[in-house]
Amino acid sequence: xxxxxxxxEIFYKSYVELRINSTGLNDVLEIPAFRTLLxxxxxxxxxxxxxxxxGQSCSWYVSQGAGMVIGIDISEKMIARARQLYQHDKIEYxxxxxxxxxxxxxxxxxxxxxxxxxxxxxxKNVLERSYHCLKNNGFLIxxxxxxxxxxxxxxxxxxxxxxxxxxxxxxxxxxxxxxxKQNWFIDDVIKYHRTTSSIINVLVETGFKIVRVLEPAAxxxxxxxxxxxxxxxxxxxxxxxxxQKI
Amino acid sequence: xxxxxxxxEIFYKSYVELRINSTGLNDVLEIPAFRTLLxxxxxxxxxxxxxxxxGQSCSWYVSQGAGMVIGIDISEKMIARARQLYQHDKIEYxxxxxxxxxxxxxxxxxxxxxxxxxxxxxxKNVLERSYHCLKNNGFLIxxxxxxxxxxxxxxxxxxxxxxxxxxxxxxxxxxxxxxxKQNWFIDDVIKYHRTTSSIINVLVETGFKIVRVLEPAAxxxxxxxxxxxxxxxxxxxxxxxxxQKI
Numbered sequence: 001x002x003x004x005x006x007x008x009e010i011f012y013k014s015y016v017e018l019r020i021n022s023t024g025l026n027d028v029l030e031i032p033a034f035r036t037l038l039x040x041x042x043x044x045x046x047x048x049x050x051x052x053x054x055g056q057s058c059s060w061y062v063s064q065g066a067g068m069v070i071g072i073d074i075s076e077k078m079i080a081r082a083r084q085l086y087q088h089d090k091i092e093y094x095x096x097x098x099x100x101x102x103x104x105x106x107x108x109x110x111x112x113x114x115x116x117x118x119x120x121x122x123x124k125n126v127l128e129r130s131y132h133c134l135k136n137n138g139f140l141i142x143x144x145x146x147x148x149x150x151x152x153x154x155x156x157x158x159x160x161x162x163x164x165x166x167x168x169x170x171x172x173x174x175x176x177x178x179x180x181k182q183n184w185f186i187d188d189v190i191k192y193h194r195t196t197s198s199i200i201n202v203l204v205e206t207g208f209k210i211v212r213v214l215e216p217a218a219x220x221x222x223x224x225x226x227x228x229x230x231x232x233x234x235x236x237x238x239x240x241x242x243x244q245k246i
Numbered sequence: 247x248x249x250x251x252x253x254x255e256i257f258y259k260s261y262v263e264l265r266i267n268s269t270g271l272n273d274v275l276e277i278p279a280f281r282t283l284l285x286x287x288x289x290x291x292x293x294x295x296x297x298x299x300x301g302q303s304c305s306w307y308v309s310q311g312a313g314m315v316i317g318i319d320i321s322e323k324m325i326a327r328a329r330q331l332y333q334h335d336k337i338e339y340x341x342x343x344x345x346x347x348x349x350x351x352x353x354x355x356x357x358x359x360x361x362x363x364x365x366x367x368x369x370k371n372v373l374e375r376s377y378h379c380l381k382n383n384g385f386l387i388x389x390x391x392x393x394x395x396x397x398x399x400x401x402x403x404x405x406x407x408x409x410x411x412x413x414x415x416x417x418x419x420x421x422x423x424x425x426x427k428q429n430w431f432i433d434d435v436i437k438y439h440r441t442t443s444s445i446i447n448v449l450v451e452t453g454f455k456i457v458r459v460l461e462p463a464a465x466x467x468x469x470x471x472x473x474x475x476x477x478x479x480x481x482x483x484x485x486x487x488x489x490q491k492i
Contacts, residue, residue, distance in 0.1 A: 148394065148417065159405075169417040171394065175463045175479040195482070196442055197459040210456040213443040217421045233421040236441070 002097040003119055005189050006053075006075035025218075026115070028229060030143055030238050033216035034114060037141045037242040042066045045109040048133065050098040050126070050142075051116025055082030058091045061112075070103075072096050098126055103133035110134075113142040115238075118150060118191045123199070127206040134245040140208060143240040146215060147174065150193040155182050169235035196239060208243035215239055248343040249365055249436050252299075252321035256432050271464075272361070274475060276389055276484050279462035280360060283387045283488040288312045291355040294379065296344040296372070296388075297362025301328030304337045307358075316349075318342050344372055349379035356380075359388040361484075364396060364437045369445070373452040380491040386454060389486040392461060393420065396439040401428050415481035442485060454489035461485055 006012055039045070043065035052058050052071030061069050071093045073079050079095045098116060111130040120126050130140050151174045158166040177195060181188045200210060215236035218229035252258055285291070289311035298304050298317030307315050317339045319325050325341045344359070345366060357376040366372050376386050397420045404412040423441060427434045446456060461482035464475035 148420070152414070168398070171415040171417040172480050174394070174481050175461070195461050197461045197485075200446075200456065200459045204456065204458065210446065210450065212450065213446045215421065215441050215443045234418050235420050239443075 002074060002099055002121075003190050004074045004097075005119075005186070006073075007077050008186055010186050012075075012077050025232065025237055028222035028226070029216055029218045029232060030115065030240075032219050033214050033238070033240055034141065034143055037212060037214070037240060038112075039110070039139070042110075046107065047110045047112060048072070048101070048103065048108045048130075050101070050111065050113035050130070051119075052082060052093065053078050053114075055086035055091065055093060057112070057114060058082070058093075059086035059088060062088050062090045066090065068092075070094060072098055072101060074098065099129075101126075101129050101133070103129075105132055106135045106138075107133045108135065109138050111138070111140045113140075115143055115145065117142055118144040118193075121192055123192075123194065124202050124206065127202060127208070131206050131208065131245055136245055138245050139211070140203075140243045140245070141241070143238050144199075145191065146236045146239045147194060147196050147199070148235050149237055150180055150191055153180065155180065166231055166234070171235075199239070199241070203241065203243050207245065209246045211242040211244050213239070213241050248320060248345055248367075250320045250343075251365075251432070251435050252319075253323050254432055258321075258323050271478065271483055274468035274472070275462055275464045275478060276361065276486075278465050279460050279484070279486055280358075280387065280389055283458060283460070283486060284358075285356070285385070288356075292353065293356045293358060294318070294347070294349065294354045294376075296347070296357065296359035296376070297365075298328060298339065299324050299360075301332035301337065301339060303358070303360060304328070304339075305332035305334060308334050308336045312336065314338075316340060318344055318347060320344070345375075347372075347375050347379070349375075351378055352381045352384075353379045354381065355384050357384070357386045359386075361389055361391065363388055363390040364439075367438055369438075369440065370448050370452065373448060373454070377452050377454065377491055382491055384491050385457070386449075386489045386491070387487070389484050390445075391437065392482045392485045393440060393442050393445070394481050395483055396426055396437055399426065401426065412477055412480070417481075445485070445487070449487065449489050453491065455492045457488040457490050459485070459487050 044067040047061050047066050047069045049058055049071045052073050055071055058069045058071040069091045074097045076095055079093050082093050111134055152172045156170055159168055161167055177193055180191045180193045217233045223229045290313040293307050293312050293315045295304055295317045298319050301317055304315045304317040315337045320343045322341055325339050328339050357380055398418045402416055405414055407413055423439055426437045426439045463479045469475045
């Protein structure tokens, strides 16, 4: 079952609005952390992005010197918008579920994926396909919602006091992996909860070496502008992993 | 500052009682998980145990064929009791803070540590000393309290309803690493909260390869005997890591 929630009309419109007006967690927290994991020099690199969305990242990689970027997304609307907004000779957008990638062996220097793997039912399959098409010593770098954020079966986030102040984060069901249904713009968006240890172990079993793991807080500059971001220190919203094909 | 809470009279007596009457989490959850990380065959292995306590584990490693075990503990009382209970030709007990170990290069096949590292202020120092005295391809295997369990600055565990039923785990302060004071038999037992990512990253920076990570729930047999143990699935009490010197 490959979920394509981004082609739902309501979801798509809401998501576009969110990302256009964004000063959200993606921009001040996930993207800066993700970029610290990239090689310093992207010149001539061949990059595969799994779940490329609008294509902003693909475009950014090219601006940093990447030789070629292939962006994969299951959503027709996303791919159409990416082609409209971020067309470039060095970028190829392909509409495809990331579970179905089937590239030649050792084609890419980097396989990157931002906030897509928590939608994938069979992580091992995606990791194996990523491993296959990575060059030796190439890197898989991905982010996903943190297991602490996806754990609870009935997602309800923070406990707040009568004034709306966040008291603490609600954690539960951590070791019960599997489907989590959430309402995000529309009902029943399906995510898959996996523990941090099982994500790391499946990477290791696939042949990857763990290079670095991040559970980032917001960057200081962002915290200074927006005091609310300090709250993100209280529980990690994202998990990022850099792994190497060895 | 090296904490020696185990030589506190009250703490020591309470701890001895706890471990003697134990059907607790150590026995049904931490120890079984820890043993799955050990090499299948311990025959002739030279083992260093950091924080050996009473010496039960040292004794068990010898029973499994280990060639030599050195058990280190900061507590005079613990070492005295270990010598009394688990004396053996192949075991040497040394009273020493684990932060001060200084063994010859490449002496041990395994460096093991059970529920001691959360008492250590400078984890990098202990990892470097462990790395130094491990043979090439040797393993460091350790357990500690899970960062999800140590995170909160005012430790208060579960939210319970009026009947004492556990509603959810309280998580907070995750990204604020540092000292956590807890009352465990006596006031102000000091533990050090570190995030999962920073523990993994300091291992990698020290030169270790991550082999396996566990956030164990209780074994099924134990859950069948003691229904309460199912609650441990709701948040992980322990983090275990197997790392290899490469």
